[in-house]
Amino acid sequence: MQSSTYAIALGSNRCGRHGGPVAEVRAAIAALDGVVATSPIIGSAPLGPSIRRFANAAVLLESALTPPQMLARLKAIERAFGRRRGARWGARVIDLDIVLWSGGSWGTAALTVPHIAFRERGFVLDPLRTIAPDWRDPITGLRVRQLHARLHKRAPLG
Numbered sequence: 001m002q003s004s005t006y007a008i009a010l011g012s013n014r015c016g017r018h019g020g021p022v023a024e025v026r027a028a029i030a031a032l033d034g035v036v037a038t039s040p041i042i043g044s045a046p047l048g049p050s051i052r053r054f055a056n057a058a059v060l061l062e063s064a065l066t067p068p069q070m071l072a073r074l075k076a077i078e079r080a081f082g083r084r085r086g087a088r089w090g091a092r093v094i095d096l097d098i099v100l101w102s103g104g105s106w107g108t109a110a111l112t113v114p115h116i117a118f119r120e121r122g123f124v125l126d127p128l129r130t131i132a133p134d135w136r137d138p139i140t141g142l143r144v145r146q147l148h149a150r151l152h153k154r155a156p157l158g
Contacts (some may be wrong), residue, residue, distance in 0.1 A: 003062045006070055007100040007115035007132055009033065009115070009124045010059065011044075013052040016082050021055035024081065028094050031077050036072050037065040039127035058099070058127040067106040070098055099124060104138040116141060119147050 010025050018027035025041050037060040044054045063070060074096040081094040099115045106113040114137055120125045125148040128135075133145035140147070 003064050003095070005036075005102040006061050006063060006098055007128055007135065008059050008061060008074070009056070009095075009097045009099045009118070009128070011054045011056045011095040011123065012093060012108045013046060018081075021053075024059050025055045026092050028077060028081065028096060029057065029059055031080070032061055034063045035059050036062055037131040039130045042123070042127055044123035044126075044149060054123060056123040056127055058124065060131055060132060067101055067103070067111055070101075071111050074098065088156040097101060097124075099128065100132070100135055100137070120151065122151055125151055126140075 010028050012021035012024040012028075014021065016024045016026075018024050020077065022041055029035060029038055039058040041055050041057045044056050046052060046054060065073060077137070078094055078096055083093050083095070097115055098113050101113045112119045115124070118128075119140070125144065129144050129148045133143065133148075135144050136142065137144070137147060142150075
């Protein structure tokens with residue numbers, strides 16, 4: 001089987017069986033097979049109504065799994081960590097998302113790769129830029145570092 005590279009975003013803003021959010025992210029990274037690069041874990045403000053800050057990271061991993069198989073693996077890890085589907089934007093012990101895949105794009109009703117919102121999310125681009133700055137988004141053609149710069153560009157004064 002041919003191996004692919006995946007960029008996976010990880011986040012937690014609730015304590016779980018491994019400890020606080022940072023410990024949950026570290027444990028989730030350890031639960032992933034084939035990790036070849038790990039970003040620093042960063043803190044970020046929550047989206048939506050949640051009031052708890054998140055711990056976020058990104059990893060690159062090598063795998064022979066197809067994108068749907070990888071999604072199933074990530075969901076199994078989330079369940080093993082005690083993640084239950086609940087309110088959108090609510091507190092979560094762990095969240096694992098496929099952001100990019102070396103095969104380009106994938107689109108089904110159950111899965112869209114690249115992740116549909118990653119270009120607008122600093123909590124994804126900030127850690128991802130540290131491990132994959134030159135990875136090109138197959139939709140826009142822009143590199144992760146370019147997407148990061150665009151997201152963080154300040155509006156001109158005056």
